[in-house]
Amino acid sequence: xxxxxxxxxxxxxxxxxxGLACLDRCVPLLGGDDEILRPLWAGxxxxxxxAEWGERLEQxxxxxxxxxxxxxxxxxxxxGSASGEDEAVLLARRMLAAAPVxxxxxxxRAWADACSxxxxxIHRLLDPLxxxxxxxxxxxxxxxxxxxPLVAAELRRQITVLELxxxxxxxxxxxxxxxxxxxxxxxxxxxxxxxxxRG
Numbered sequence: 001x002x003x004x005x006x007x008x009x010x011x012x013x014x015x016x017x018x019g020l021a022c023l024d025r026c027v028p029l030l031g032g033d034d035e036i037l038r039p040l041w042a043g044x045x046x047x048x049x050x051a052e053w054g055e056r057l058e059q060x061x062x063x064x065x066x067x068x069x070x071x072x073x074x075x076x077x078x079x080g081s082a083s084g085e086d087e088a089v090l091l092a093r094r095m096l097a098a099a100p101v102x103x104x105x106x107x108x109r110a111w112a113d114a115c116s117x118x119x120x121x122i123h124r125l126l127d128p129l130x131x132x133x134x135x136x137x138x139x140x141x142x143x144x145x146x147x148x149p150l151v152a153a154e155l156r157r158q159i160t161v162l163e164l165x166x167x168x169x170x171x172x173x174x175x176x177x178x179x180x181x182x183x184x185x186x187x188x189x190x191x192x193x194x195x196x197x198r199g
Contacts, residue, residue: 002142003155006162007113014165015108016044016053017176021161022095022115025154025183026122028191029085029092030064034184045173054101064096084125085194091118091125116140116158123154126190150190157183 010018024037039056042048048056095115100107120136132146133139139147139155147155157179164172164179 003116003140003159003162004142006159006166007109007116010109010112010162010166012103012105012108013044013047013170013173014162015105015112016103017165017173018158018162019095019099019108019112019115020044021176021180021183022112022119022158023092023099024177024180025157025187026088026092026095026119027184028188029089029122030096032064034181036060036063041173041177045170047170050101050103053103057099057101061096061099085191088122088125091122094118119158120151120154123150123187124148126187126194127151150186153186154183 007015007018020037020040024041027034027036037060040053040060043053043056095118098111098114100111117136117140120139124131124136127148127150129148129150131148131151133143133151136151139151144152144155160179161176164176166172168175
């Protein structure tokens with residue numbers, strides 16, 4: 001099943017985990033530490049109410065500077081003369097800014113879908129090897145020929161997270177977090193290498 005199909009069939013919890021996992025893997029671009037999103041993960045594990053999710057989300061935004069910072073930082077990614085890494089940071093900020101506070105199924109589906117696209121674009125921008133595909137949409141629909149390693153790994157993680165939640169329900173949350181943690185370490189290493197090369 002393609003990533004697009006998995007998102008289309010996911011329930012509210014699966015969508016919330018999918019979006020949060022994408023954001024979690026991209027936290028190194030936002031300057032956050034490995035524990036910054038832990039309250040949101042804990043809320044999903046505890047099946048906390050909508051109000052509690054919203055409160056925890058606002059606390060995270062406050063710590064990461066995610067209140068309207070996307071618009072102030074330069075509008076739509078892909079416009080202007082931003083470097084690949086600058087564009088990746090803007091995409092990550094947009095993921096955080098767009099997170100819905102109400103956790104409705106419709107809102108979470110839109111967010112999970114947007115996070116999926118943004119995370120794949122981020123990995124494509126930061127991959128030192130060129131991804132031969134025309135768009136990340138093709139990757140999400142199952143056309144995977146010529147994928148670069150970083151993009152391929154991110155696509156695999158997104159699919160795995162959704163399959164874990166679809167197959168195991170709440171019990172799939174812990175292994176989904178482990179998958180995301182691995183991806184965050186990979187991206188942190190990529191960002192660190194790029195920083196050293198610039199230095």
